[in-house]
Amino acid sequence: xxxxxxxxxxxxxxxxxxxxxxxxxxxxxxxxxxxxxxxxxxxxxxxxxxxxxxxxxxxxxxxxxxxxxxxxxxxxxxxxxxxxxxxxxxxxxxxxxxxxxxxxxxxxxxxxxxxxxxxxxxxxxxxxxxxxxxxxxxxxxxxxxxxxxxxxxxxxxxxxxxxxxxxxxxxxxxxxxxxxxxxxxxxxxxxxxxxxxxxxxxxxxxxxxxxxxxxxxxxxxxxxxxxxxxxxxxxxxxxxxxxxxxxxxxxxxxxxxxxxxxxxxxxxxxxxxxxxxxxxxxxxxxxxxxxxxxxxxxxxxxxxxxxxxxxxxxxxxxxxxxxxxxx
Numbered sequence: 001x002x003x004x005x006x007x008x009x010x011x012x013x014x015x016x017x018x019x020x021x022x023x024x025x026x027x028x029x030x031x032x033x034x035x036x037x038x039x040x041x042x043x044x045x046x047x048x049x050x051x052x053x054x055x056x057x058x059x060x061x062x063x064x065x066x067x068x069x070x071x072x073x074x075x076x077x078x079x080x081x082x083x084x085x086x087x088x089x090x091x092x093x094x095x096x097x098x099x100x101x102x103x104x105x106x107x108x109x110x111x112x113x114x115x116x117x118x119x120x121x122x123x124x125x126x127x128x129x130x131x132x133x134x135x136x137x138x139x140x141x142x143x144x145x146x147x148x149x150x151x152x153x154x155x156x157x158x159x160x161x162x163x164x165x166x167x168x169x170x171x172x173x174x175x176x177x178x179x180x181x182x183x184x185x186x187x188x189x190x191x192x193x194x195x196x197x198x199x200x201x202x203x204x205x206x207x208x209x210x211x212x213x214x215x216x217x218x219x220x221x222x223x224x225x226x227x228x229x230x231x232x233x234x235x236x237x238x239x240x241x242x243x244x245x246x247x248x249x250x251x252x253x254x255x256x257x258x259x260x261x262x263x264x265x266x267x268x269x270x271x272x273x274x275x276x277x278x279x280x281x282x283x284x285x286x287x288x289x290x291x292x293x294x295x296x297x298x299x300x301x302x303x304x305x306x307x308x309x310x311x312x313x314x315x316x317x318x319x320x321x322x323x324x325x326x327x
Contacts, residue, residue, distance in 0.1 A: 022050060022062040031060035031107040031134075032099055033247065034092070036116030038142070039078035041068035045113050045234030052239025058247050060107070065092055067119050078115055079142070079179055085115075089122035096123065097131050107134035109247055113234055114171070114191065117141035118182030124152035132157045137243065139163045139233035140172055140191035142182045147190065148198045153208030161246065161254055164194045165217035167228035191230075195257060206258060213254025 033053065035046040046064040053062055067088045068078045078085070096108055110133050112120030117138040124136060132155050141162065153160060164172070172191035181189050194214045197206065217228045225237030232238065245251035 019064060022054070024061065027059060027061035028099070028103060029106070031109070032096075032103075033058070033060050033062045033109045033111065034065050034096070034120075035062065036065050036067055036092075036110075036112040036119055038114030038116055038140075039068055039075040041066060041070040041078070045231055046111075048236045049111065049234045049239040049243065052236040052241075053244050053247065055236070056240045056244030056248075058244055060109070060247070065095075065116075067092070067116065076179060079182065080184070082182065082184055085119055085182065086122050089119045090126045092119065092123040093126035096133065097127060100131060107247075109134060110136040111139070111243075112137070112141070113139040114230065115142045115182050117191075118143050121147075121149065121152045124155040127155040129154075131155065135159045135161070135246070137161045137163070137246070138190075140165065140168055140189075140230055141195075142172070142176060142189050142191055143195075144181050144183055144185040144187055145190045145193050145195055146198045147183055147195065148201065149195065149212070150201070150205050150208055153211055156208075156211055158211065159246075159252065160212050161215060162190065162194055162212060162257075163215045163217070163233050164191050165228045165230075165232070166192060167217060168192055168230050171230045197258070209258040210256070210260060212257040213252070214257055215254040 035049055037043045037046050043064055043066060050062045050064065067085070068075075096110075100106070100108065110120045110123065112118070118141060120136060120138065121141070121143065124133065127133075134157050136152075136156050136159075138161065141164070149160070168191055173188045176189040176191075177186055180186050194216065195212065197209065217226065217232070221228070221232075221238070221242070224241040225235045226232035226242070242251075242253075246253070
């Protein structure tokens, strides 16, 4: 009951009795879903999303984290006060850390919509090393498209999904161009065009982007209740039919932002070098392959560096990872 009380205590006006029924000890034993609304603190979207996940059979605790100053015209204050928003994100990170310490190996899913997606990213950045959520879902994120997700991705174990729509022009293009994104850039946001690799990001820091799957809105999503507008990602039907299968492991949708390097391809007639085994942290170094045994009677050993057919072995250099681009 201590964990349930601690999570419920972090609940603002979105909570009350109804919220606590979704944050019980039994649900917390299964896992934790944390949902953050956009600026203004209305929390309509998280309530719709929560209902859809519950209808689909998601048994994890579903907690609405009320990070904003509240409605009544405060949306601009929520948007521009980056220092306060980052401080609130650090509080969310402490709540997640406390939950994982009490309930180790339970899956945590972080879902942020619009401005709440930025707070979710900053919470991921604030988690201590080794403390990871299972997945994060960013719906119409009000961040600049070239925002560096490297630090946040270190705190994601499996996937970071980014959902965006070219039809979300009013808020994710005009709105953020005039009032600014949550990270204070006056530009169209990732909620309109998705994320791309930050300019000048060194290749050695790109590996985390292999976890990113981008999901652009398409007409096919209408059948799941998403009409492409700003709130389409949070409807009850969309949560039930599209989001819930992600949480239950039945689906892994989206387009990779960064493609993995393909294996080397040998030329016809050549012998390709065997692929190196994956590196496992803490594992002992791989041993050298055993030298070939003596040749059968009447045959000479193959000359080093030559294929059995007599051609030179092809030492193909590994292909580099695709730098990716907007989804």
